[in-house]
Amino acid sequence: MAEATTKTTYQIPIGPIHPALKEPVMFEFEISGERIVDVDVSLGHIHRTVEWTGMQRNPIQILYLAERICGICSYCHPIAFARAVEHACDIEVPERAWYLRVIQGELERICSHMLWAGVAAHEIGFDTVLYLTWQMREKALDLTEYLTGNRVTKAITMIGGVRRDITKDMLPKIHETLNYFKDNFEKLRHIFLDDKTIKMRSQGCGILTYDDALKLCAVGPTTRASGVKKDSRVDQAYFAYPDLDIDYMTPDKLTGEVNGDVYDRIIVRLLEVKQSIDLIEQCIDKMPSGEIVSEPKIPKLLATFKKTSGEGIGKHEAPRGEVFHYVKFNGESEKPYTWKVRAPTYNNILPWIPMLKDEQIADIPIVAASTDPCMSCTNRVAIIHNKKRTILDKEELHRFSVEKTRRLMK
Amino acid sequence: MRFTMLPQVFAQMLKKPFTNKFPVKYVPRNTTKLLEAVGKGEVQIIPPIETPPNFRGKIQYDKEKCTGCQLCIRVCPSGAIEFKPEEKKIKIYLARCTFCSQCNDVCPVNCLSMSNEFLLADTDKYSKDLIVE
Amino acid sequence: MVKGLTKAFKKALWVYHCNSGSCNGCDIEIIAALCPRYDVERFGIRLVGSPRHADVLLVTGPVTRQMEDKVKRIYEQMPDPKAVICVGNCGNTGDVFYESYNLVGPIDNIIPVDVHVIGCPPRPENIINAVAKAWVKLETLEAK
Amino acid sequence: MVEKRLNPEEIVKYFKDEFKIKIKDSRIEKRKAGAKKQEFISIWMKIDKGVFKKAVKHLCELTFPHLAVVSGNDMGKNIELIYHFSLYYGTRNEEVSLNISVDLPKSNPTIETLCDIIPGALVTEREKQEMLGVKIKGIPDSRRLFLPDDFPKGMYPWRKDETGPQKMVRNLHEVKK
Numbered sequence: 105m106a107e108a109t110t111k112t113t114y115q116i117p118i119g120p121i122h123p124a125l126k127e128p129v130m131f132e133f134e135i136s137g138e139r140i141v142d143v144d145v146s147l148g149h150i151h152r153t154v155e156w157t158g159m160q161r162n163p164i165q166i167l168y169l170a171e172r173i174c175g176i177c178s179y180c181h182p183i184a185f186a187r188a189v190e191h192a193c194d195i196e197v198p199e200r201a202w203y204l205r206v207i208q209g210e211l212e213r214i215c216s217h218m219l220w221a222g223v224a225a226h227e228i229g230f231d232t233v234l235y236l237t238w239q240m241r242e243k244a245l246d247l248t249e250y251l252t253g254n255r256v257t258k259a260i261t262m263i264g265g266v267r268r269d270i271t272k273d274m275l276p277k278i279h280e281t282l283n284y285f286k287d288n289f290e291k292l293r294h295i296f297l298d299d300k301t302i303k304m305r306s307q308g309c310g311i312l313t314y315d316d317a318l319k320l321c322a323v324g325p326t327t328r329a330s331g332v333k334k335d336s337r338v339d340q341a342y343f344a345y346p347d348l349d350i351d352y353m354t355p356d357k358l359t360g361e362v363n364g365d366v367y368d369r370i371i372v373r374l375l376e377v378k379q380s381i382d383l384i385e386q387c388i389d390k391m392p393s394g395e396i397v398s399e400p401k402i403p404k405l406l407a408t409f410k411k412t413s414g415e416g417i418g419k420h421e422a423p424r425g426e427v428f429h430y431v432k433f434n435g436e437s438e439k440p441y442t443w444k445v446r447a448p449t450y451n452n453i454l455p456w457i458p459m460l461k462d463e464q465i466a467d468i469p470i471v472a473a474s475t476d477p478c479m480s481c482t483n484r485v486a487i488i489h490n491k492k493r494t495i496l497d498k499e500e501l502h503r504f505s506v507e508k509t510r511r512l513m514k
Numbered sequence: 515m516r517f518t519m520l521p522q523v524f525a526q527m528l529k530k531p532f533t534n535k536f537p538v539k540y541v542p543r544n545t546t547k548l549l550e551a552v553g554k555g556e557v558q559i560i561p562p563i564e565t566p567p568n569f570r571g572k573i574q575y576d577k578e579k580c581t582g583c584q585l586c587i588r589v590c591p592s593g594a595i596e597f598k599p600e601e602k603k604i605k606i607y608l609a610r611c612t613f614c615s616q617c618n619d620v621c622p623v624n625c626l627s628m629s630n631e632f633l634l635a636d637t638d639k640y641s642k643d644l645i646v647e
Numbered sequence: 648m649v650k651g652l653t654k655a656f657k658k659a660l661w662v663y664h665c666n667s668g669s670c671n672g673c674d675i676e677i678i679a680a681l682c683p684r685y686d687v688e689r690f691g692i693r694l695v696g697s698p699r700h701a702d703v704l705l706v707t708g709p710v711t712r713q714m715e716d717k718v719k720r721i722y723e724q725m726p727d728p729k730a731v732i733c734v735g736n737c738g739n740t741g742d743v744f745y746e747s748y749n750l751v752g753p754i755d756n757i758i759p760v761d762v763h764v765i766g767c768p769p770r771p772e773n774i775i776n777a778v779a780k781a782w783v784k785l786e787t788l789e790a791k
Numbered sequence: 792m793v794e795k796r797l798n799p800e801e802i803v804k805y806f807k808d809e810f811k812i813k814i815k816d817s818r819i820e821k822r823k824a825g826a827k828k829q830e831f832i833s834i835w836m837k838i839d840k841g842v843f844k845k846a847v848k849h850l851c852e853l854t855f856p857h858l859a860v861v862s863g864n865d866m867g868k869n870i871e872l873i874y875h876f877s878l879y880y881g882t883r884n885e886e887v888s889l890n891i892s893v894d895l896p897k898s899n900p901t902i903e904t905l906c907d908i909i910p911g912a913l914v915t916e917r918e919k920q921e922m923l924g925v926k927i928k929g930i931p932d933s934r935r936l937f938l939p940d941d942f943p944k945g946m947y948p949w950r951k952d953e954t955g956p957q958k959m960v961r962n963l964h965e966v967k968k
Contacts, residue, residue, distance in 0.1 A: 149713045150668045151937045153747040156948050156956065160746065161591070168591035168614045172743050175672025175768065191822060191833075199826070219675065232519055238682040239532055245679075246566075253570040253628075256672045256768050259614040267619065268568075291522065299518045321857050321911030334857065339877075339886035341829030346884055402589060402620045417833060417875060417888060419859075428875065430862040442949075444862035446915070454911055478671070533686040536772050537779060541690050545782040562772040563684075592742040593964065609739045610964070612767045634765035635777035637784055639739045639755075644765060709963065712939045741963035748948065748959035749939070 112136050118468070131472075135465060143460045145453055158443045163189050163263055163409055164402060166443065170429075171257055173445065174478045176219060179212040180422030181429070181445065182261040187342065188431040189263050189440075191416030193408055196398050201265035202344035203391040208252070208260055209343075209420070210380035210387075214285065215244045216423035217373045217380075220476045221296065224370070227469040228305045233295060240288055247281045250274070263405060265397030275388065285381055289374075296370055297358075306366035310459040310471035313364060320454040324425025325372045326475045328354050330364035337421040348386045353379055366474040373476075376423075409438040424448040424476050449477045535560050562633070569630040570613045573606055575646045579625035580604065586617035586626065606646040609639040659691040660778065663701030663725070667718045667754070669708025672768040673735035677705055680771035687775060698724040703781065704731045705774075709741035709750045710757055722758040730781050733760045734774060736767045796879055797853070799832050799887060806836065809849055813839040833888040843893050844903045847874075851908055854878050856889070858905070861915045863923045865951045869894045870923055872902065901926040922949045 118131040130149065134142035154173055158166045163185075170181040183205060190197060218241040225233035245255045252258040252268060260267050270278070296302060312322065317330040327334050333352045337345045353375040355361070355368040362368060399405045413435030420427050425448025434441040452475040459471050537559045542548040551557040565571065582602030587595045594610035595617065618626045636644055666674055680687050681694055695701050698721045710718055722731070731754075736742035738754040754760055761784060764777040797805060799819045807814055815837040821830045838846050850856055856876035863872045873892040879885045895902060904927045905912040917936045919925045924947040927933070938948070948956045 149711060150708070151711055151713075151749050151939075152668060152709065152744045153749045153948065153956075154744075157744060157747050162588075164589050164616065165591040168612055168616065169743050171614075172612075172670045172672070172737075172767075175670040175675060178670075178672065191820075202824070230519070232523060235683050236519075236522065236526075238679065239684065242679070242682070242684045249569065250566040253566075253568055253615070254613065255770065256676065257612070257614070259570070259616075295518050295522065301517075318855060319910050321859075321909065323857075333881040336880075336886070338883055339880040340888075341824045341831050341884045343824065346824060346829040347826050403585065406588075415835075417890065419877075419888075426859070428859040430860070430873065430875065432864055442862065442864035444860060446860035450860070450914060451911060454914060532683045533689070534684060535689070536685065536775055539689065544786060545779055546786050549779075549783065562770075592736075593745055594742070607740070608765050609736060609763065610742050610745070612736065612742050632766060632770050633773055633776045635762055635769070635773055635780050636765070637762055637780065639763040639765075712941075745963040746960060747963075748956040748961070750961065750963060752961060752963050 113141050116465070131468070133460075133465065133468065138464045140460050140463050140465065140468070143457055145456065155443050155445055158445075159439060159441070162406055162438045163440065164406065166440070167261055167263070168259065170445070171259065171261075174447065175256055176216050176478060177212065177422045177424060177427075177448075178257050179208055179261070180420050180427045181447075183209065184418040184420040184422075184427045184429040185431065185443075185445075186261050186263045186418070187420065188416045188418030188429040189409075191418060192414045192431050192433055193412040193416075194414075195264045195408070197265055198394050198396065198398055199344075199392050200269075200394040201396050201398075203387045204266040204270060204396060205261075206344045206348070207270070207384050207387045208258060208266070210383045211244065211248060211251070212258070213380045213423045214377050215241060215248065216476075217377045218244060220373060220423075220473075221292070221370070224470065224473050225296075225302070227473045228302065230301065236295070237292065240285070240292070243281055243284055247278065250277055262397050264399050265395075267397070269396045270388075270391075278384070278388065282381055282385060285377075289378055289381070292377075293374055296374060302370070303367065305467075305470060306370060306474075308363075308365055308367075309463060309467050310366045310474055311364050312455050312459050314362075316458045317364070317455060320458075321451050322425075322455045323451045324422070324448050324476075325353075325369055325376065326425070326452045326455060328352060329362075329368040329372045331356075331362040334426075335421055336419050336426045340419060342419070344387060344390075347390060348383055350379070350383065366470060369474045406438050409433060411435065415442075422448050424478055425452060447478065449475070452477065534563050536562050565630040565632065568628070569632070570615050570628045571630045571632040572608065572628075572634060573611065573617075573646050574627050574629050575604070575606060576625040576627075577603060577647075579623045581623055583622060585620050585622065589616050589620045591616070607640065608634060608644045608646065659693070660703055661693050661695045661701050662703045662705055663695055663698045663721070664705045664707070665698075665718060665721050667706060667708045667714040667738075668711040668750070669735065669737055671707075673707040673737070676768045676771055677707070677734060677774060680774050685771040685775065687771075687778070690775075690778070692778065698722075699726065701725055702729055703778075704729065704758075705734055706731060706738055706754050706758070706760075707734050709737045709744050709747075710752065710754060712749050712751055715751045715757060718754070718757055730761045730785070731758055732762045732764060732774075732777050732781060734764045734777075735769060736765060739763045739765065742767055796885065799834055802834060802853075802878075802887065802889065803836070805853065806846065806849070810838070810842050810846060813842040813846075815839065829884050831886075831888075833890065835890050835892070837892050837894070840893050840895060840902060843891070844905075846891065847905055847908055850876065850878075850889070856909070858909050858912050858915070861912070861919055863919050863925065863949065865923065865949060866894075867951070869896050870900050870925060871895075872919065872923075872925065874905075895925060899926070900924060901928055903927075904929045904931075906931055921947075923947055924950065924954065 113134045113136045116133045130146045132144040167182045170185045171178045173181045222234040222237035249255045252260045312330045314331045317327040317332045355371045415432040418429040428446040430444040431440050432442040592610050592612050594607050596605045733754045762777045762781050803817050817836040820833050859875040876889040878887050916927045921936045947954050
């Protein structure tokens with residue numbers, strides 16, 4: 105009889121409905137005393153069958169379906185999908201549309217990072233900072249509403265270009281909002297980076313080492329905070345990014361050293377807000393004139409989808425990381441034959457194992473929120489890594505996970 | 515500086531409140547009486563934050579210009595537009611609409627346009643004023 | 648909405664937000680309604696952590712198969728004078744996700760809904776307008 | 792560690808002389824972007840199933856790839872899995888996207904796992920296992936990913952044939968008054 109191991113660890117299920125989590129996700133923590141031994145995330149509570157539904161519709165309708173994959177980054181999915189379709193059907197995009205797309209992308213990055221900063225402060229219990237950051241974010245939402253007509257779902261992407269132009273008389277309002285951000289950015293940086301409470305809670309906790317981030321293919325600010333230089337705006341030439349001066353944002357630009365903890369992720373996101381502000385300004389001065397969409401008549405566009413057969417990939421740097429779409433047309437119907445969506449948080453769930461190991465329970469919300477998870481994007485992922493020391497039939501599962509931990513820890 | 519947020523909080527006290535007190539400042543004693551008074555124009559409610567030009571609000575449908583070509587039905591992502599074959603006109607359910615204004619762009623005779631009215635909440639989702647005929 | 652609601656229901660309306668599979672566009676608009684610019688706290692509306700303390704349930708999203716019984720459980724856990732406001736078109740009719748194999752339909756299939764907020768996502772003022780409609784419905788109920 | 796950068800033709804040759812006829816066909820696509828006509832290069836390669844794992848090991852010696860996702864489509868007789876890698880990230884406009892596609896017969900759609908080379912692959916492999924019914928040999932964890940537990944076993948949502956989810960589909964509009 106295998107010796108009866110005393111059960112020293114306890115299971116705590118958190119979610120799917122929990123005040124700390126804004127979205128339904130199910131954590132199962134194995135803790136011994138205060139220390140977390142193990143993480144088991146199971147999602148799928150928001151599986152709305154986006155890809156299957158997309159295969160029953162034509163690409164114009166899919167643009168608005170892709171927009172509702174995630175409410176916060178509601179611009180990156182349709183733009184990556186549009187890029188994939190343009191790659192598959194070889195549709196050219198006019199130059200002015202490149203710059204308009206970069207402006208919308210960077211404006212969404214500012215909104216999303218401000219939202220994240222507020223929610224992260226709220227996770228530590230710092231509500232005054234939440235109200236302050238969201239007050240600044242309201243300005244960004246006003247600008248989004250002014251440019252696109254709706255605060256959150258922008259509906260500005262069209263396959264082959266953009267749906268709304270930025271005319272001369274819109275520029276004063278854009279510059280006024282950007283100046284509002286520039287002089288408030290110093291205040292935000294001062295509050296977030298020099299504050300004792302935020303430093304106390306975020307320095308040295310939730311560490312993701314360089315080679316863990318590389319091995320687990322983490323993306324976005326989470327991996328840049330660990331020093332991996334991976335940013336698809338800089339790596340790849342698309343839209344107007346090759347003409348703008350842009351560089352990887354890693355913590356050593358501000359503090360000179362990289363240790364991949366929650367504090368570094370705050371630094372990377374704040375640097376990216378600053379970078380987005382001056383990217384928008386560069387775009388506004390360098391924007392050539394010209395039309396904004398290659399094929400204004402939609403029925404003609406739908407006819408081209410019916411004729412083409414081919415496949416294409418679309419990549420875009422969303423606020424949380426690299427969004428990847430794959431589309432395949434088979435030439436018979438205008439509906440795509442296959443459509444694969446890969447959201448950035450898809451790759452940022454695996455790094456939770458090394459981050460949350462040996463942390464306290466109280467750190468779970470802030471460490472989980474530090475990768476800026478967007479569960480509605482990520483209902484396609486779950487990892488199992490539970491070490492149950494019960495005797496009976498869990499043996500095989502136990503052997504599997506121990507062997508996996510040893511391999512991961514190598 | 516140990517607590518950087520403190521001076522910001524004190525500075526905030528001297529500034530004008532950021533809140534736009536939308537209908538009224540505080541809870542009215544009886545909402546129905548208040549709404550009737552507003553209807554009669556005795557009471558002035560504070561307007562919401564004004565919407566920018568070409569905001570995407572409630573759809574307006576110009577029935578005469580419509581030729582019944584059903585292009586908008588083919589493009590609507592949420593199936594919110596229903597065709598009435600006998601009079602070759604369309605019927606839009608606002609409870610299903612995503613306010614993306616794709617039907618406005620595709621309409622050849624552009625009889626659809628977006629108003630900036632957005633205060634649409636009702637106890638019954640298929641009530642009269644939530645269906646644009 | 649049950650008849651015979653107490654006077655207190657009018658003053659401090661505590662709200663519990665349940666996300667049953669939404670794209671969190673409506674959820675950030677609900678939180679934006681609580682933030683300084685729209686500040687529903689001047690009406691006594693506060694976000695609470697558990698359905699046991701809540702009077703109004705703000706539900707968002709087309710209910711997925713896994714979340715169906717959880718939404719029902721939350722509805723039963725709320726104390727009796729309660730109201731349900733369904734925010735956003737996904738909950739009203741599942742606007743873009745109307746055809747799918749893992750969604751179990753608009754929210755009023757699962758729990759009785761009092762006020763539907765139309766919009767995708769509805770603006771925070773629209774949510775305040777919906778709360779006002781809930782009060783009007785409550786008063787007509789009491790008048791009967 | 793600045794290792795030498797191969798241009799796309801050399802990468803294809805690097806694989807061809809290793810696996811000769813196992814590489815069925817490969818094509819290189821270039822798309823222009825930006826005023827200075829920078830190129831975005833993507834290489835599409837079809838590899839035989841037997842040699843697939845060695846090819847990925849061979850790729851890891853060149854440079855550690857970033858596995859974006861595995862996308863799969865149901866081609867009627869067989870299931871085609873496409874592994875989307877991206878190489879040479881880290882320097883400006885240098886990234887090359889390498890897409891390796893493998894055909895699996897529908898009779899026994901099995902392939903080895905990549906989790907021991909790239910641990911980040913566990914996530915997308917589990918989704919293929921559940922959505923397309925592909926059996927991944929040696930996957931550390933084969934539990935159901937995000938479909939609910941009461942989802943019927945033999946049903947694979949992305950398949951276009953009879954195991955598709957037609958029976959489960961519900962139209963949310965039918966309940967209107």
